[in-house]
Structure formats: structure tokens, C-alpha cells
Amino acid sequence: MAKAKLTTETRTDIYQTVTNAIIAHLEAGTRPWSMPWKVGSTPRPLRHNGVPYSGINTLLLWIEAQDKGFSSNYWMTYRQAQELGAQVRKGERSCVVVYAGAIERNEVNNDGEEVETRIPFLKTYNVFNADQIDGLPEHYTAAPVPHVPPSGRYEAADTFVTNTGAYLRHGGSRAFYSPATDLIQMPAFEAFIDAESYATTLLHELVHWSGAKPRLNRNFEAKRWGDAGYAAEELVAEIGAAFLAADLDIALEPREDHASYVAHWLKVLKEDKRAIFTAAAHAERAAGYLHGYQSAATEEAA
Template sequence: MAVSDKDFVFKMVSDEIQRRMSTNTLPWRKPWSLSGGSHQQAVSWVSGKPYNGINRILLDAGEYATFKAISQAGGRVNKGAKGTTVVYWKIIPRTVTEEDGTQRTVRTPYLRYYTVFNIETQTTGLELRWTGGEVVRNVRPSLIAADVVRLMANKPTIQHGRGDADYSPSLDRVQIASPSNFRNPESYHSTLFHQLVHSTGHAARLNRPTVADNPAFGTDPYSREELVAEIGASMLVAMCGMDFRRTMDNSVAYIQHWLQYLRNDPRAMVLATAQAEKAVRYILSMDALEDDVEISED
């Protein structure tokens, strides 16, 4: 089923994230692979393409397909299996007429949704296509994380020494305590990644309003930016192969603050995840995905 009612889809996704967060489980702390090892990702059984954006959070690792695709391939969905809703942006070109009579084509994004099932656990009669082997890492995750920081193009100044951590848009500078002050490498890199995600919002990079406009502490834009930074940092920690369980030091009060924000704005998680993934791709110097679109917050 597909609809273009964005508010309905936003609320559906927001309700699911709130349900998971209510158990103090942060659903974006998942093992995604930096090297492309699809065993650590949710991928399409039909194409092998990894799911992106909010779908990374909604789906566990594995291969997924729609009921129609499963049936057409000769498989069947197990009795009682409950599918998972995933969302995507469909671009519809349309022609608009300007006041002077000239016409131009604009690309309008419509938010759609559909239901998928896990091939391995929810279907019968089909074999996995893309997730057969395990990726064996020979490099320590902390060294991979250090390389991510070192190789980030157009990165801000990183200054060590202070006891707290913050990013200053006006100075384009990250300040963070020395690595030895953290209880483990995961905590250090998680904190640094959090600030580097903030820095991608600078006007000289992705020009994200929640950074470039320097919103006041406690405002909705500030809260939205903190959500972007937490999701992006968690993605990077997991993509580097680190034990993300060692960085789950978020306080219950902070999580509850996010829950309240989600209740007030059901769009928050979809938009924040899209912006976080864009920030991660910037930090990793990854090419933009072909189906990536600018998502309006209007």
C-alpha cells in the first residue's frame, strides 16, 4: 500500500520509535558495516541494496522483501508473521508556471510506505541471496575510527584538553578532553563523532539550519540537532566495528526529553535520521545516493 500523506507516515514511524525508546533501547545503535559487509545490514532480497535512512533503524539485519515479491518468487510468508513498515521518498516531476508565463519542472518528494518480511525468519521456500558470509576484521576498531577522523575532508579544528566537549559554529572548532580521560576508546570516539556530526551542519559544509542558525539551548531546533548528532555518532561507532554497548551512557532524562520531542513532532525521527545519514556520508566522503533527496521540514 502506498500513500502520499506524509503526516500519517511520520506518525506511524514516530510511534514505533517511541515504543522502542520507552524500554530505554536506542534503536539506532546497530552494527552497520563500514566495508559494505551486508551481513550487518538490512538489505533488499530482490536487489541486495542496503536500506537507508530511517529504515536502518526500523529493520534488524537481514534480507527483506514484500509479500508480492515473495509470492512471485515461489515463497510464502509464514502464518502469523508480522511485517515491518519501511518508508521511502518517491520523486514526482511536475510542471509549474511562473508569474511571467515561463514554465519549469520541479521535483516533488512524496513519502510512501510499504511492508516487508524477513526472508530468513518470516518466510518459507526462499534462500538468502546476499548475506552468506561474515566479514573478518584484522584492524582494531579504534584504529578505523581514528582513520575516519583523520581522513575527514574539510574538517573543523579539533582541540584536546578541556574536560567537556562541544562544537563552536562561530569558531568552527571541536573541543574535547584527551582520550586518556575517557573510560574506553568507544566513549572517546562516540563523543568526538557526536561533535563532528554537529560540525557538518556548518555553513561551509551541509549548512544545516539547526547548526548554522545557532539555536538557543532547549529550543526545538537545538533538540533536533542533538538528535541528529546522537544518531550520526552511533552510526559511525557501529560502522567502525566498535562495541556500541560500551557507549550507551545516555541518561534516562535525556531519552525522555527526546520522547517528549517526538510526541510533539512526529516528523522528528524521520527527518533527523535522514540528516544524520547525510552527515555520516559527508564525514566518510561517500558519494550521495542516487535516490537521496532534500527533505523539507515544512
């Protein structure tokens, strides 16, 4: 397993550090967002208060958990552990996570007018996994409890997609989203190796669907297969499907046809150290947007 340190001494350029970690995994033949989930786990990494991490921090903590073999999904700062009456074990190494924010201030432009300027910034802080901490309340390290039985997970995925109203058609031997017809095309369920493969492939195409102009209007200016824009959109769909699979408690099964994208992803990541941050942000936005349909469907049924 490829390992790239995400610790305090590498925080000088967090964009490059994170990108290097992703590249190391891809070059070793693993995708850090394709985690071998434990059945019944809560795959999204959680803060000490149970609030899930999002975006790039999800990838950062998945990588760290995978490399270190952590079983708990809870992460917290040294001080948060102390406030819970617990103690980080001596010699344990922290993992860096990031906080993106912005400073707003008024400036005078060339015309002498006062305008509000928004200056984005990225801060880092260090967290430890609950497996590295002694004395935590039991629920932080307790064995995961299944959310729903396997059949229920796949039914949940079907319901999730149905609630979006996406136009879905079955047939043929390819899975794809067609922007021209706003259609998701899927092979028949029976053509897939297992239910997980069908569900996660469908979630991948649903993320593509979310980016259409009437919806999130996500545009990387792809002009042909394999170019930077095309690779960027595929990266968003891959990570977005991982986020959704985690939320729906489904094991993410990698698609064989996506092995051909790895070289294109590597090229994009090596040329732009912020590309993975952008892709993760778009993936999180897509997941949130698609979850929005679930709330609307629940309200209509009430």
C-alpha cells in the first residue's frame, strides 16, 4: 500500500502534500476513495461531536485510516480528547485536515469606488483517530452496528435515484450519462457482477447527471475523451459516487473501465496541485445537491 505522510511537518504546502498522497495511491494501483468498507460501518469520517467531515477532508481521513488500519470513524484534536477526559497516547502521530474560509474587506478600486473583496484562505489543523486515544467513551471505539441489511442498502440506492427524477433507461453493454438527451443509460441489472457494482455504477452516472446545465452547471470545458476537462469530470463523478456510497452504506466497487482513466487523472493532478481540492469540492456539492431531492421527496410523501 502506498503511503504519503499527512503529518505536521508536511503542512507547509498542504495542496502539494495532499496531491502527492493521492498520486502515490494511484500510482500504486489503488484509489483512495475506493475504500474496502466494513459492512455496517459509518464510512464518512466523523468529528468528535458526530458531525461528518466533507470534501477533501473526507479523502484525507480515508487515506490515513486506510494506511494506518484504523477502525474507528471518529477524529478529534488533542484538546477535544482532553475535554472528553481522554488522552492521546504518547508517540502517536496526528493527521492534517484543512479548513477553507475567506476574509471579506473593503478596498478602493481604480475608479475610486469602495468595493467588497473576498480573499479565500486555507488553514490546517491536526486531528487524531479515536484508536490513538485512551479513555474515550465507549461509542467512539465500539464495533460498528449495521444500519440496514444488505438488501435494504440496495433498495435505498434505487429509492435515492428514483427520488431525483433522473431519466434512467436499461439496455446495451455500456453505462453512461448523455448530456444531449439528459439520459442515464445502464446495462440490465443482471449484467453486473453483484448488486454493489450496479448501485455504485448508477451513483457514478447520477453524479454526472447532477452537473448538467439545468442543475449544477458544472463545466470543465471537455472537448474530447481523455483531455483535462474530461478527466476532471470523471474524477468528480468517481469521488462523488464514493461519497454517496458512503452515505448509503454501500461498498464502493471500482469499475473496470475506469482503469483507463488513471493516467489522465495523474496528468491532471501532476499539472495542478489544487485539482484534487476542486474535484472533491465539486463532488461534495453534487452529493449535497442529490441529497436535496431526498428531503423534497420525504416532504411530499408526508
